Amino acid sequence: MKVLLMHRDRDFDPPQDAACDLQTLAQDLELGTLWRAMAGDDEFLADVARKALFAGLRNDLDTIRYRQAVLRDCLKYPALIRQVYALAGEAIEKKGKHYFGFFTTYPSSTLRDAIDVMRMFVDMLRAVRETVRSEAGGFASQGFINLFAMLDAELNDDYLARVQEQLKELKFRKGVLLSAELDSGNRGTHYLVRKSTRKRPWWSRLFVRRSAYTFRLAERDEAGARALSEIEGRGINSVANALAQSVEHILGFFQMLRTESAFYVACVNLHEQLTAMGEPVCLPQPLPMDQRGHRFHGLYDACLALQMGRTVVGNTVDAGGKSLVIITGANQGGKSSFLRSIGVAQLMMQCGLFVAAERFEAGLCSGLFTHYKREEDATMKSGKFDEELARMSGIADRVAPDALLVFNESFAATNEREGAEIARQVVCALLDKRIQVFFVTHFYEFAHSFFDRKRDDVLFLRAERLADGTRTFRLVEGEPLDTSHGEDLYKKIFAARTERERAA
Numbered sequence: 001m002k003v004l005l006m007h008r009d010r011d012f013d014p015p016q017d018a019a020c021d022l023q024t025l026a027q028d029l030e031l032g033t034l035w036r037a038m039a040g041d042d043e044f045l046a047d048v049a050r051k052a053l054f055a056g057l058r059n060d061l062d063t064i065r066y067r068q069a070v071l072r073d074c075l076k077y078p079a080l081i082r083q084v085y086a087l088a089g090e091a092i093e094k095k096g097k098h099y100f101g102f103f104t105t106y107p108s109s110t111l112r113d114a115i116d117v118m119r120m121f122v123d124m125l126r127a128v129r130e131t132v133r134s135e136a137g138g139f140a141s142q143g144f145i146n147l148f149a150m151l152d153a154e155l156n157d158d159y160l161a162r163v164q165e166q167l168k169e170l171k172f173r174k175g176v177l178l179s180a181e182l183d184s185g186n187r188g189t190h191y192l193v194r195k196s197t198r199k200r201p202w203w204s205r206l207f208v209r210r211s212a213y214t215f216r217l218a219e220r221d222e223a224g225a226r227a228l229s230e231i232e233g234r235g236i237n238s239v240a241n242a243l244a245q246s247v248e249h250i251l252g253f254f255q256m257l258r259t260e261s262a263f264y265v266a267c268v269n270l271h272e273q274l275t276a277m278g279e280p281v282c283l284p285q286p287l288p289m290d291q292r293g294h295r296f297h298g299l300y301d302a303c304l305a306l307q308m309g310r311t312v313v314g315n316t317v318d319a320g321g322k323s324l325v326i327i328t329g330a331n332q333g334g335k336s337s338f339l340r341s342i343g344v345a346q347l348m349m350q351c352g353l354f355v356a357a358e359r360f361e362a363g364l365c366s367g368l369f370t371h372y373k374r375e376e377d378a379t380m381k382s383g384k385f386d387e388e389l390a391r392m393s394g395i396a397d398r399v400a401p402d403a404l405l406v407f408n409e410s411f412a413a414t415n416e417r418e419g420a421e422i423a424r425q426v427v428c429a430l431l432d433k434r435i436q437v438f439f440v441t442h443f444y445e446f447a448h449s450f451f452d453r454k455r456d457d458v459l460f461l462r463a464e465r466l467a468d469g470t471r472t473f474r475l476v477e478g479e480p481l482d483t484s485h486g487e488d489l490y491k492k493i494f495a496a497r498t499e500r501e502r503a504a
Helices: 022-028 031-039 043-058 061-076 078-096 099-103 107-133 142-154 157-169 202-206 222-276 302-308 335-350 384-398 416-432 444-453 486-503
Strands: 178-182 188-193 285-287 293-299 315-320 324-329 359-363 368-372 404-408 436-440 458-465 471-477
Touching: 022 031, 022 335, 022 368, 031 043, 031 222, 031 302, 031 335, 043 222, 043 335, 061 078, 061 142, 061 222, 061 285, 078 107, 078 222, 107 142, 107 222, 222 302, 293 335, 302 335, 315 458, 315 471, 324 335, 324 444, 335 359, 335 368, 335 404, 335 436, 335 471, 368 384, 416 436, 416 444, 444 458
Parallel strands: 285 359, 324 436, 324 458, 368 404, 404 436
Antiparallel strands: 178 188, 293 315, 293 359, 458 471
């Protein structure tokens, strides 16, 4: 039995090797905020959300659209997907109470525990089936349609009734009927459990000639009792193992049902938090990997909105056909938040999740990488500039064509001329390898070197600043300026200090 809510033809099994540096990506994009919103206090939800988000970079268009359809159904029936998740978790938890019985040396104990667990599983399977059947008519996604069809076909009432009857027989309340053969050394072999036949009417037994041999054990014949117990164990061993394997098979189904439903429960949790704040969300339009098509309306930093607990400013940009987007402009103008919104939206789209925007479309990427400036600390073994170059070298070893790489004030640990030239050479090399780049920078020389070339595949954005120095936190298309308006912050800080001093 397969769940097939995450993939059309296979179970969810995230690859061990990620197409990105997970720790760096989580730090730079502040993904911990996103995971906490998705999971709440449920660590299992957080773990599945992390794996799904990073594994999404390996997904294709069909998988993304498949999940989007399932997500639509989950957003329509959030209580149902939460109930399915809870039932799967309950089944796994109950089975855990019988865990050690499966590894006993006594087949009778293995069989007894397997019967108890299987009975419980049958009840839980029936509960899952009835839960989804109650709303089956309203679901439109192929994922749920397949799940419903599988549950109806493989777990119908007749099948579950037969299972219950078989479990009842395996209790062997009237003893165990065994057959065996003798080997060349007169030792028992080929032990088999035989199904008991119904008793025939008493009058038919009167006319049947049969021979029977019976022996009884003395009350204190412990050796004989052990011998009989051993014979019985050999007989039921294969039955016990077969039933235990069946239990493990159904346990695997519940584990996968819990895992795959957990992803959608986490999505529903995040959706409810963002929409409760009045923030827009949308199912994005993914494009083939070779297309450069970042086009969006009202894209915002979901992590920032969750941290602040209110709506934040979104951006509208058409970067269709652009391989390089250079962002310049005023300090504290929203450039870093915009960069995070790009990275987070890419991850959310590729794992099949909605995006924090009114409208969003972009080409898939083969990997996502971030290169942010770092503050110097005691853990660094060299200077900041050497550390930046070392991280860039590590990215170069892993990055592949059609990847997305976002820079935030990279190479700023050296002087303007040297940093601008290094940035230019790095970016040109990346573009030659068909890697898409978003670059936030204060290097006027670097930004203007691309502006002067009038390249069609480069877009220039600037953090908007009004005439009075007010930041709108929006990005607009515009030529790079040779100032980041740091004096605005200087005046703001020292004006506030002066006011405090006067008040004192």
